[in-house]
Amino acid sequence: DSGVTQTPKHLITATGQRVTLRCSPRSGDLSVYWYQQSLDQGLQFLIQYYNGEERAKGNILERFSAQQFPDLHSELNLSSLELGDSALYFCASSVAPSVWDGANVLTFGAGSRLTVL
Amino acid sequence: AQSVTQLGSHVSVSEGALVLLRCNYSSSVPPYLFWYVQYPNQGLQLLLKYTSAATLVKGINGFEAEFKKSETSFHLTKPSAHMSDAAEYFCAVSRGYQKVTFGIGTKLQVIP
Numbered sequence: 526d527s528g529v530t531q532t533p534k535h536l537i538t539a540t541g542q543r544v545t546l547r548c549s550p551r552s553g554d555l556s557v558y559w560y561q562q563s564l565d566q567g568l569q570f571l572i573q574y575y576n577g578e579e580r581a582k583g584n585i586l587e588r589f590s591a592q593q594f595p596d597l598h599s600e601l602n603l604s605s606l607e608l609g610d611s612a613l614y615f616c617a618s619s620v621a622p623s624v625w626d627g628a629n630v631l632t633f634g635a636g637s638r639l640t641v642l
Numbered sequence: 643a644q645s646v647t648q649l650g651s652h653v654s655v656s657e658g659a660l661v662l663l664r665c666n667y668s669s670s671v672p673p674y675l676f677w678y679v680q681y682p683n684q685g686l687q688l689l690l691k692y693t694s695a696a697t698l699v700k701g702i703n704g705f706e707a708e709f710k711k712s713e714t715s716f717h718l719t720k721p722s723a724h725m726s727d728a729a730e731y732f733c734a735v736s737r738g739y740q741k742v743t744f745g746i747g748t749k750l751q752v753i754p
Contacts, residue, residue, distance in 0.1 A: 567747055568744040570743065583741060630688055634685050
């Protein structure tokens with residue numbers, strides 16, 4: 526157990542629908558990252574939050590949004606789903622800068638597998 | 643922008659043979675470099691990291707990687723492959739407290 530909790534583990538839904546993926550970071554970590562892993566695109570960075578604020582944005586579609594709440598858990602919302610959104614969505618967290626040695630080591634959750642039919 | 647290139651999306655080795663997974667980086671400033679491993683149906687786990695303290699970095703499970711600035715490389719090696727090493731390996735780069743960029747991944751197959 527990495528300490529990063531993601532729910533649900535598996536999700537099957539239809540095109541056009543909306544889903545929410547949830548992530549609880551490791552205790553003490555302030556930063557949360559979302560990645561999408563698909564066979565053809567590899568591991569793509571979507572977005573990073575640090576202590577509730579958006580810190581960095583990657584290849585995140587406009588149909589997707591995320592937020593980090595005061596208790597530091599994060600949610601990734603995916604709407605108007607398309608077949609191509611089927612993928613593994615990973616959440617990762619990293620240590621706070623106060624204990625950071627300069628290398629941004631990520632701790633990953635087990636992922637949420639989304640299947641869009 | 644920083645990036646990493648992993649050469650070879652699939653690598654096969656015999657059990658007991660040397661494992662060599664290649665990674666080249668592109669960065670305008672000294673980077674932080676990482677290797678992560680992903681076992682089937684699991685998230686990624688850190689194998690090792692380079693933070694400029696030493697060019698030869700030792701990680702878990704007998705893996706090590708050498709940072710070569712002249713070649714902009716950070717190849718991952720293990721002297722003797724074990725069946726349990728079969729997994730997907732990702733090279734990654736970051737600069738400071740920013741997003742971590744991953745390579746496309748290399749699937750390692752270990753043949754008995």
